Amino acid sequence: MSRHVIGVDLGGTNVRGALFSENLEVRNRLKRPTHREEGGYAVVDRLVALVRALCNEAGTSVSNLAGVGIAVPGPLDVTGGIITSAPNFPDFTNFPLKRLVEETLGIGVHLENDANAAAYGEFRQGSGRDAHSLIFLGLGTGVGGGIVLDGKILRGAHGVGGELGHIILAADGPPCGCGNRGCLEQWASATAVVRMAKEALESGEPSVLAGRESLTAREVFEAAGGSDELACRVVARMAHFLGLGIVSLCHVVDPEVVAIGGGVSESVDLFLPRVRKFVDEQVFPAARGKIKITRAELGDDAGIIGVASLVRNAG
Ligand SMILES: [Zn+2]
Missing domain, CATH: 3.30.420.40 (ATPase, nucleotide binding domain)
Structure with missing residues (x-):
């Protein structure tokens, strides 16, 4: 069974996601407005919908994924999967994003600070490879x-x-x-x-x-x-x-x-x-x-x- 991975970037304006193949090549990608003004739970729903849409487009299902990674702005507790205080997401203070997405999708979720995620991406596949x-x-x-x-x-x-x-x-x-x-x-x-x-x-x-x-x-x-x-x-x-x-x-x-x-x-x-x-x-x-x-x-x-x-x- 192929073990795809999805990476999502939760930005203040847009949520962007891509489904990656086993060797981390982009299979397909999607971008949707974040609408953060609608609050944390609405953003979670949108994030989950994006993950499901990426799977549908690629002809796979969420249960076939090895996991979902989400890059989020602002300080966070990576282990607990909690956004502690993101300046651009006031509604997300002490918000348990990881648990909510995991419970809805039924698979593992990794949360990472967006700049740390970008650093790691550059390290793995970009200027630091x-x-x-x-x-x-x-x-x-x-x-x-x-x-x-x-x-x-x-x-x-x-x-x-x-x-x-x-x-x-x-x-x-x-x-x-x-x-x-x-x-x-x-x-x-x-x-x-x-x-x-x-x-x-x-x-x-x-x-x-x-x-x-x-x-x-x-x-x-x-x-x-x-x-x-x-x-x-x-x-x-x-x-x-x-x-x-x-x-x-x-x-x-x-x-x-x-x-x-x-x-x-x-x-x-x-x-x-x-x-x-x-x-x-x-x-x-x-x-x-x-x-x-x-x-x-x-x-x-x-x-x-x-x-x-x-x-x-x-x-
Ligand atoms: Zn400063």
């Missing part, structure tokens, strides 16, 4: 992170290991949503790039970005690609702090690979050379030139591949 250790940084609206060491996700004693967006780079830096100041997220996220550009524009300095009603990180990167001085300075500042964060992480983990993912990684060519140079200048000599700092390879699929791999390895 030939490595023993990898740091993943997902640069999007915020900064997610994950560390894989000798094939294991570093979760820590209380589930906050690998929260790399919140390592503090400057005690008097900008306030962060987490309640602290000067977190990496406040310089390396898309939100931060927009904030820094707006701050620079307020001085009245000429820029192609001046006078725009709304501004996106992509527009800032495009302007930097067109040699707009203000935009270039913003991207250089972002690269400086990203480099600073990576150097600090390298002195904790000393990884073989640092993979940069998330929406901001589309513009990686504009900041990665500067980040690599910074890290090579600042990291201790033994690691200099040996850490592969690269764009993550799996894009949006990293999370579902990661959770599917975790289920496969457990089975």
Whole structure:
């Protein structure tokens, strides 16, 4: 009997899932709106329906699955399968997602933090597939992170290991949503790039970005690609702090690979050379030139591949 695995990414906007073959190749995939405003139990129903639909499409049944992996945002208790406090899912505080889905489907479910899942996916099938250790940084609206060491996700004693967006780079830096100041997220996220550009524009300095009603990180990167001085300075500042964060992480983990993912990684060519140079200048000599700092390879699929791999390895 073939033992398929399903990986699901529970996002704030969409639930995305894929059914994987025995050797972890995608057989089919589906995406549906999350509608998180309808509450936790409605989201569970939608998740279960997605799993059943994936099985139907592939001509198999839920009972033939080796298990389901779900990548979820926010801190969670992996062992208990409980989402403790996801900022984008206020209705999910202390929500027993694993138990509810297991009881409905009658099969094993593995829950994983979405950034940890993406890190594991990159480690197994992406930029870290030939490595023993990898740091993943997902640069999007915020900064997610994950560390894989000798094939294991570093979760820590209380589930906050690998929260790399919140390592503090400057005690008097900008306030962060987490309640602290000067977190990496406040310089390396898309939100931060927009904030820094707006701050620079307020001085009245000429820029192609001046006078725009709304501004996106992509527009800032495009302007930097067109040699707009203000935009270039913003991207250089972002690269400086990203480099600073990576150097600090390298002195904790000393990884073989640092993979940069998330929406901001589309513009990686504009900041990665500067980040690599910074890290090579600042990291201790033994690691200099040996850490592969690269764009993550799996894009949006990293999370579902990661959770599917975790289920496969457990089975
Ligand atoms: Zn923070």
